[in-house]
Amino acid sequence: MNNRLLDARPKDGGRTRRPISCASLDPESLDKSVAHARGHSAELLALLFLSACVSSGGNQDRPPEANRMQADHAPTPYTSDQIREQCRDGYVVRHRIEQGDETTVSTMRFEKSDRDGCTVVQETRSLDGQLLRSSEQRSTWTDLCAHASFESANTTIESWLGATWLGQRRGWLYTVRDADNPTSVRRFVFLRDLAGPPAEMVVENDGRVVFRMTAIDPAASR
Numbered sequence: 303m304n305n306r307l308l309d310a311r312p313k314d315g316g317r318t319r320r321p322i323s324c325a326s327l328d329p330e331s332l333d334k335s336v337a338h339a340r341g342h343s344a345e346l347l348a349l350l351f352l353s354a355c356v357s358s359g360g361n362q363d364r365p366p367e368a369n370r371m372q373a374d375h376a377p378t379p380y381t382s383d384q385i386r387e388q389c390r391d392g393y394v395v396r397h398r399i400e401q402g403d404e405t406t407v408s409t410m411r412f413e414k415s416d417r418d419g420c421t422v423v424q425e426t427r428s429l430d431g432q433l434l435r436s437s438e439q440r441s442t443w444t445d446l447c448a449h450a451s452f453e454s455a456n457t458t459i460e461s462w463l464g465a466t467w468l469g470q471r472r473g474w475l476y477t478v479r480d481a482d483n484p485t486s487v488r489r490f491v492f493l494r495d496l497a498g499p500p501a502e503m504v505v506e507n508d509g510r511v512v513f514r515m516t517a518i519d520p521a522a523s524r
Contacts, residue, residue, distance in 0.1 A: 363461045371451040376459060378450045379474055379492035382443040391415055395499050400514040405429060418442055452478045462491055466501050467519050473501060
């Protein structure tokens with residue numbers, strides 16, 4: 303499979319897109335350097351919580367306008383109810399993380415889910431299986447949903463079509479620019495027909511990819 307999902311062509315533009323990717327849990331604002339991208343890996347993995355059952359119908363070029371969490375924000379790809387439905391006990395997501403010279407595999411397992419939220423157990427391992435980091439965090443569904451709520455003025459949403467570990471899929475490409483530093487860009491691909499986190503996410507500074515997260519088969523180890 304081509305791991306560079308964003309090298310695929312958007313459905314509507316036919317233009318080649320740069321690839322995309324993410325890691326950790328406590329979200330922080332993205333800075334203007336590779337060091338900040340490392341700190342921001344927390345927010346990126348938090349986006350894994352955005353898994354959801356995609357509803358059919360409506361304008362499929364964008365998520366439903368009703369998904370807006372704030373009037374001046376773009377609609378989120380999924381709602382908190384959809385996230386709750388998807389992230390039931392035992393649900394697992396796995397991503398290949400590329401940052402600097404390091405490549406790791408991140409696994410998140412959702413546990414103790416209830417009406418208000420869930421507990422996420424996260425492990426990061428080296429490609430040879432060595433445990434590098436682990437954490438456990440309790441979050442509400444609304445908080446998890448808010449991780450993909452971006453200001454409309456800094457966000458564009460496009461229809462996307464490309465290859466994934468599941469085969470060809472349609473989705474939405476979110477491009478989010480830093481209001482204070484337009485050369486700092488985050489790109490996310492959210493699939494329409496698969497409950498789950500971003501299929502890929504990339505962080506770019508000055509046109510250079512400094513962080514990439516790519517969804518892989520949950521049964522895979524690397």
